[in-house]
Amino acid sequence: QQQVKQSPQSLIVQKGGISIINCAYENTAFDYFPWYQQFPGKGPALLIAIRPDVSEKKEGRFTISFNKSAKQFSLHIMDSQPGDSATYFCAVAQGGSEKLVFGKGTKLTVNP
Amino acid sequence: KAGVTQTPRYLIKTRGQQVTLSCSPISGHRSVSWYQQTPGQGLQFLFEYFSETQRNKGNFPGRFSGRQFSNSRSEMNVSTLELGDSALYLCASSLVPGFYNEQFFGPGTRLTVL
Numbered sequence: 184q185q186q187v188k189q190s191p192q193s194l195i196v197q198k199g200g201i202s203i204i205n206c207a208y209e210n211t212a213f214d215y216f217p218w219y220q221q222f223p224g225k226g227p228a229l230l231i232a233i234r235p236d237v238s239e240k241k242e243g244r245f246t247i248s249f250n251k252s253a254k255q256f257s258l259h260i261m262d263s264q265p266g267d268s269a270t271y272f273c274a275v276a277q278g279g280s281e282k283l284v285f286g287k288g289t290k291l292t293v294n295p
Numbered sequence: 296k297a298g299v300t301q302t303p304r305y306l307i308k309t310r311g312q313q314v315t316l317s318c319s320p321i322s323g324h325r326s327v328s329w330y331q332q333t334p335g336q337g338l339q340f341l342f343e344y345f346s347e348t349q350r351n352k353g354n355f356p357g358r359f360s361g362r363q364f365s366n367s368r369s370e371m372n373v374s375t376l377e378l379g380d381s382a383l384y385l386c387a388s389s390l391v392p393g394f395y396n397e398q399f400f401g402p403g404t405r406l407t408v409l
Contacts, residue, residue, distance in 0.1 A: 215395050226299070226385050226400030227338070234395075272338060279393040281328050282351045285338035 186210060189273050189286025196293050202260040204289045206273035209254065213275040216249060217283070218258045221270045230271070231258070263293045297322065299388050299401030307407045313374040316404045320367050320388030327369040328398065329361060332383040341384075344369055345392050373406075381408045 188207045196202045206216075217232035233240045233247040233256065240247045246259040260267055270290050274283040300319040308314050320327050328351075329341040340353040344363035361371040367388075373380055383405050387398040 224402065226387070226402050228400065229397050232395070274338075276395070279395060280351060281326055281343045281387075281389060281392045281398060282340045282353070283328075283330075283338075283398070284340070287337045 185287075186284045187273060187275055187286040189289060191289060192287070193290045194292070196263045196291065198263065198265060198293055198295050200263050200293075202263045202267070202291055202293070203257060204271055204273070204291070205255060205257045206286050207253075207255045208275050210275075210277070211254065212277045213284075214278070215276040216247065216256050217274050217276075218245075218247065219272045219274060219285075221272065221288075227272060260291075263291075265293045265295050267291060268293050299386055299399055301384075301386050301401040301404050303404060304402065305405045305407075307409065308376050309409050310376055310378060312376050313372065314376060314406060315370055315372050316384055316386075316406070318369045318371075318386030318388075318401060320369070320386075321399055324388035324390055324399070325367050326389045326392045326396075327363055327367065328387045328389075329369070329371050330385040330387065330400075331355075332385055332403070333381075338385070341371065343392065350392060376408045378408050380406065382406060 218230045219227035220230045221227040244261045249256045273286040302317045326345045328343040343351040363369045383403040385403045387400045389396040389398045
């Protein structure tokens with residue numbers, strides 16, 4: 184049973200465009216929703232994270248939108264740049280646990 | 296500050312052998328977690344250690360084991376290797392568990408089982 188469903192699998196965006204990646208979860212006990220970015224040959228790196236007490240969090244060009252009732256959260260990358268080309272993973276966790284449950288990932292390609 | 300270090304970076308083994316992977320967390324970090332990354336299954340949690348104790352374990356067979364030392368360094372062991380164990384094994388460290396402190400991932404060990 185897949186606890187976190189991430190879409191799309193791949194995404195191609197033009198430079199300057201908006202990239203949107205979505206995730207949906209089932210377990211309402213999850214209370215931590217991070218997004219990770221992974222470049223080839225590297226481990227994932229935390230990009231931005233949100234707790235369920237807020238509906239949106241913005242850090243620079245990256246924004247998380249969180250819809251608790253729909254059990255969905257999304258990552259928006261504004262003014263996408265070729266350097267943003269990477270694989271993005273959403274994840275969930277609960278109760279302060281270090282155990283992250285990851286989505287399957289989205290490969291983002293930003294064309295110049 | 297140095298990042299998470301994993302050794303070796305690449306490893307080739309044959310079926311039936313066993314393997315030990317090593318992880319040195321960021322200085323001062325006391326919590327270490329391990330993940331397996333494959334194209335088919337994605338990133339899957341293996342286990343988490345803090346103060347030399349396993350706090351959490353993922354859904355993997357008993358062939359997968361780990362431990363943590365008093366200096367917070369961690370090792371994971373896979374016995375009786377199978378072809379399906381070929382994967383990137385990632386280690387992540389954080390200050391302490393329980394507070395959603397950022398987890399920092401190492402570059403991983405790429406294990407190939409022939």
